[in-house]
Amino acid sequence: MSIVVLDNVKKSFGAVTVLHGVSFSVEKGQVMALIGASGSGKSTALRCIDRLEQIDSGRIEVCGHQVASADLDLRKLRLDVGIVFQSYNLFPHLTVEQNITLGPVSVKRMPKSEARKITADVLAKVGLADKASAYPEQLSGGQQQRAAIARSLAMQPKVMLFDEVTSALDPKLTGEVLRVIEQLADSGMTMIMVTHEMNFARRIADRIVFMHDGRVHEQGGAEILSAPATPELRDFVSNEL
């Protein structure tokens, strides 16, 4: 069963066309890596899935929601989709725990005590059990990113989107964030991640979608990274190494 479907999605910013008819789908429990050069449209495609960008034409279906339709219930879509950004985007005026309980308490009307329990749970998952009362500015980049993942998880989404979540981190911090994502993949979470970490993609992704110039240029299992069918992917992979 496909949880996320993009069907001939087109998107322009002014005169610049970023997506020239992108199609792919992700099954429940699958981990999909969206790779490609900067400017290939992968982040835009990801943002369209959570309706952070409105598409010009085509169809996007996420957990049964018609994302491009005018009568989409945005709130319900966002309850089903979690997203983590490159720049973490924790709320700087709130502690880690407050960052995490904000959604469950304000949106889901969950009692505070229950929200705290969930917070402890997700913080343990990302290895930050002792940082509940810290403010974001007291954490390292890797810790902030893990806290951001925990904040998303606390909403119990059906799909998680990761938008280059390690691009701002050094190799050591990248490692600790990737380990968290890997555990999440092992737990059966459906995930789409835009990433430049080829080895990581090769290891945990069930499907790899290579985007080039706003189109899906090549897709398949991890083997397409070792044996690219197109010169563009071959070029991209050799540059990455």
Add this chain to the structure above:
Amino acid sequence: MDTALNLNHIGFLLDGALWTLVLSLMAFLGGGLAGFAVAMGRIAPQRIIRILTTGYVQLVQGTPLLVIMFVIYFGLPTLGFSISPLLAAGLSMTIYVSAYLGEIWRGAIQSVPRAQWEAAECLALSRGQRMFKVILPQAIRIATPPTVGFSVQIIKNTSLASVVGFVELTRAGQLINNSIFEPFMIYLIIAGLYFCLCFPVSLLSRRLERTGVARAQRIELVSA
């Protein structure tokens, strides 16, 4: 005729200073409430509301406060509303302050990074929740130093209320001067009293700005 400055005069001036403070507070509270509405209107999703509030801000910022006071104090009674000097001055100041504070606050709200809105949106928070739980708490920190700084302008501009017959500090000085003709001394005293009212506020503003800059730099470091 006793023409020397005496304690009664000083008492009268201090009384005027007190009214200057009262009027400043009225202006700050009234202007703050209306200014919040202006800030919200300037960033409202509805175009028509944005256009109307922008027009209001342009109109008020393009009009001297003195003229606003004349319109309110001398103009309203011709329409059948009689209005006391205090109310006229308070209302005029409220209008004036709301346009400036509204713009200061709009700027503060818009300087909260776009990504914070998005993160809040992705947690399925409603527009109101995003505004009150995520954006405003951050905007308040950004807005505090310029808001306190603007309060100094409010205190000084209350002196214009003297022209509609409201006896605040400046008007009190004029009245005393009319009886003892010591303009240099009296207006120096008044200047000193205004300084005593304004200086602590501008000190506070400068201090807030320093701590604010330090905090902003920390946040920038973290999100860089």
